[in-house]
């Protein structure tokens with residue numbers, strides 16, 4: 001049975017002090033999540049990962065990016081051993097903002113996913129179409145390419161470490177969220193691609209929806225059979241809004 005998961009992607013928000021203030025309320029949020037029988041986590045900036053780890057050790061954490069090389073001349077990058085050293089085991093890969101502003105491709109995502117799995121870590125792999133692609137009705141072609149290239153080398157034995165997030169680019173930070181029917185249709189399509197590759201293991205892989213998820217609509221998405229949770233930007237930043245997200249799941 002797949003558990004529901006609400007994951008906050010904080011992007012380039014919160015100083016270490018602000019992250020610590022949030023984490024001070026982390027145990028409270030975890031208790032609410034336990035009551036609601038769901039899992040929660042956050043992906044702060046690299047600088048705040050250890051702050052949250054120390055302030056609220058039970059809160060699941062993800063890094064927002066990683067380099068595929070273990071070390072070397074890659075100015076400004078962070079490696080897998082550096083994340084492992086501070087106890088981080090989940091990393092967001094291929095977020096559309098990384099694809100759009102930092103030239104990340106399906107192939108670089110593939111290299112990162114391969115490197116994470118070689119190190120027994122969990123990639124949270126983001127896929128999704130742009131507005132132009134949506135309007136040209138090629139969403140499924142785009143997703144097919146993202147999944148088949150990104151996961152090309154992932155073996156069935158590692159597939160259960162994956163989390164996939166479907167985030168239509170046109171819905172991120174715009175308030176124009178995809179309907180719950182679209183979210184279900186594409187998450188179901190992603191699961192069918194995973195089934196082709198990995199068989200029944202696909203039923204264990206969590207697939208999240210992301211894009212303008214708010215306390216007012218989180219319930220609609222999580223009711224959908226193939227939507228196992230949400231990757232949330234803006235509405236995950238304040239403790240109060242995160243509390244409402246958790247409380248509104250059911």
Ligand code: 13P
Pocket residue numbers: 009095167171172173174175210211212213231232233234235
């Ligand atoms: P918003 O929830 O702010 O639309 O951001 C979604 C997102 O990009 C999560 O990764």
